[in-house]
């Protein structure tokens with residue numbers, strides 16, 4: 001259950017808020033997030049981890065709106081970040097730096113300095129070059145940097161090739177065969193403290209088995225490191241748990257966490273999770289209005305006011321997301337449409353071959369848009385980015401204003417007159 005449901009008046013609500021009213025009030029396209037859903041998903045991970053030492057580090061990249069981060073920070077969440085920008089957002093939202101893990105293959109010197117100054121929980125290091133850099137920066141600042149090495153366990157997560165990360169051919173992490181040697185190199189660096197071991201094998205995984213396979217490999221490595229005198233205090237299993245967009249049947253967070261937990265019995269290891277999508281995706285919808293209906297022989301199109309610049313997942317990964325009417329009581333003829341945006345790209349679609357009963361002016365909701373939605377939005381075709389609203393029971397709060405046209409050229413300059 002995700003708190004976006006039709007109520008007895010036949011209209012779609014987000015918690016206690018009528019989405020058609022929000023669309024009138026704030027305009028479309030409009031992202032709407034549900035606080036209760038975010039909280040419920042976060043608690044699902046936290047409660048399943050239970051009394052085992054753990055940290056739920058929400059992956060900020062999935063949805064970095066300050067209100068989203070603030071809701072999770074108030075629950076005591078940690079955060080997985082990949083840039084100084086994300087760390088600044090976490091801090092601005094009241095998050096605790098001591099619960100932050102810093103992932104990513106290309107951390108810049110300035111970003112490492114900032115994270116060290118803020119005393120983050122751990123750097124997830126993805127190469128020897130990065131170890132050397134962090135050691136050097138920490139030495140210069142008179143700090144000891146807590147590190148984990150992200151290993152690439154070479155596991156096929158069975159997910160879309162653009163979002164698999166744990167295979168040898170992916171750019172992420174250190175090949176597991178080299179990890180023992182690289183940990184020894186890290187141990188010899190003066191300004192590093194080895195705290196953990198990290199992996200992240202991909203996104204939108206719909207089975208537990210690949211995660212368990214990865215954990216098995218990591219535990220073998222942890223034992224090998226212990227015999228080298230390197231004691232790992234935490235195991236970070238990354239994110240990647242999938243959600244239901246269509247007819248997928250991913251495990252519930254509870255099952256996923258419990259199965260991983262079971263592997264760690266008898267070990268004194270803190271478990272770190274970095275869920276992004278599983279917390280945010282089904283906590284959001286994108287509202288869009290039908291601009292035109294364009295019937296055709298080969299295809300009919302519903303041209304809506306949201307486009308690939310607002311939600312790029314369908315264009316980028318051929319991702320499928322449900323598209324449903326906001327008012328279910330309207331009597332319309334049914335037809336099959338490609339739901340497309342106004343952008344000048346053939347790839348600009350939100351959904352293909354969807355049976356819908358709609359006409360011009362009707363409001364649609366694209367489901368599961370809370371993760372990798374607004375955060376991946378752009379201004380392509382000089383389209384201002386949409387507003388974001390958070391619903392909290394009967395209350396709706398504007399948590400990001402719609403961009404205005406002058407935002408589009410902010411920071412741009414004409415050449416001086418000749």
Ligand SMILES: Cc1ncc(COP(=O)(O)O)c(C=O)c1O
Nearest residue numbers: 059200203239240274275276277
């Ligand atoms: C290092 C890392 N952690 C966590 C995540 C979050 O992944 P997901 O949204 O699939 O849970 C990602 C993105 O895939 C990632 O790259």
Ligand SMILES: N[C@@H](CCCC[NH3+])C(=O)O
Nearest residue numbers: 061163203204313371372
């Ligand atoms: N952006 C992707 C997921 C990438 C995960 C980030 N490491 C998506 O929409 O599915």
